[in-house]
Amino acid sequence: MADHNPFPGENNTGHVWDDNLRELKNLPPRWWMIGLWASILWVVGYTVLYPSWPVGQEPTQGILGWTQMKEYKRGLEQVAAKRAEFEDKIQGMTADEIIADPGLTQYTLASAKVLFGDNCSACHGSGGQGNPGYPVLADDDWLYGGTTTKIAQTISGGRQGAMTAHQNILKPEEVDTLAHWVVQMNETAGKGGSEAGWALFKTKGCTACHGQTANGVLAELPNGDVVTVGAANLTDGIWRFEPGGFESAKHTILYGVNQHGVPETRNAVMPAFADAGKLTDEEIKKLVVYVHELGGGQ
Known part of the structure; x- marks a missing residue:
């Protein structure tokens, strides 16, 4: 094919398809080559600074000593520091006292949302709307009463009517x-x-x-x-x-x-979260506020 190149003056490989489709031998653009070498240098620099190549069961550590776990723990420390002011206040307060303070109520609702999602939403729905066969928590209809005392008793000791x-x-x-x-x-x-x-x-x-x-x-x-x-x-x-x-x-x-x-x-059975050791007293208190404020607390 190369012996019968129809484009002899062109810088091509001599491979031609369909009469005029051919492979040229031009060098890539300079910007492309600069980007290629820059990416190679970046990879080398990254592997020197950060954990990269697997060696046995662990990667190379990198001279900065950075790890995702360290970053995660630093983030937790920052969050805990911001929460400390509120956590210290609500620790010695009752659910009713927390509800009486709008600022602490908002903090508790935000803090307890994850607790509700992990422990309650599977049965009562993500917004307390209730799943089939389970009570709605977002209305004012209560089987055992909707005061904070009754809600705490329900969460702590469970219910089995x-x-x-x-x-x-x-x-x-x-x-x-x-x-x-x-x-x-x-x-x-x-x-x-x-x-x-x-x-x-x-x-x-x-x-x-x-x-x-x-x-x-x-x-x-x-x-x-x-x-x-x-x-x-x-x-x-x-x-x-x-x-x-x-x-x-x-x-x-x-x-x-x-x-x-x-x-x-x-x-119709509700588990006893305190008796089973699934929730601490502080977590139950937060959930009491959360459930009470869903819309039907008394």
Whole structure:
């Protein structure tokens, strides 16, 4: 091919394709060569200054002694130094005292966001909106009360409510009557339940857990706390177990909540974070503030 070069006066290799496509032997532009040698020098300088080449299980250390772990630890020290002022203040304060201070509240919310994401969001959602089968924390509906004291008790010791399975206690027509009554109570804010439903509610022992007015409260204390066993409020429009409605209410009445030996029972268990050693007292205090301020604290 080179013996029959159709471009003999051109600085090419003699390789020609499709009559006129050929490989030239021109040198690269000077700027390109400068960049090439500069990059080589940069690599040499980098390998001298920083960890670079693997030698056994460790890289060469570099004369600066820089490592990512050292950089990370310095960053942690800087963050800790900025947080120290706030951490020292909240250490001796209660959750209520923190909430009363807007500045400390904002700091605590920012600080506890990661705690909530690591420990709570899997069940309650990243914003407290609740995942299927788990309570919403961003509303004002509380099974055990929404004061900081109650929230702290819930996080520390966990919760495991219980409701009797009535499949062998109530007649099918009684179950249907109660399920319809629950729907009526939810839709009318507790004012439209049928007389037959109210009669069953009171005679079948439902008031022992749901209270005389079906709002889930057994007694209200002077300090604002409520006495409750975690039974749902049947007078609001909020359903503990989605999707709600007649069939959902009927399922709960029939099979109960956390009933051993009943495969269809509702499962509703909150772990005890303090008893299990998963969270410190300070972390629980921050989470109490965070949950309280999601929108439904009392």
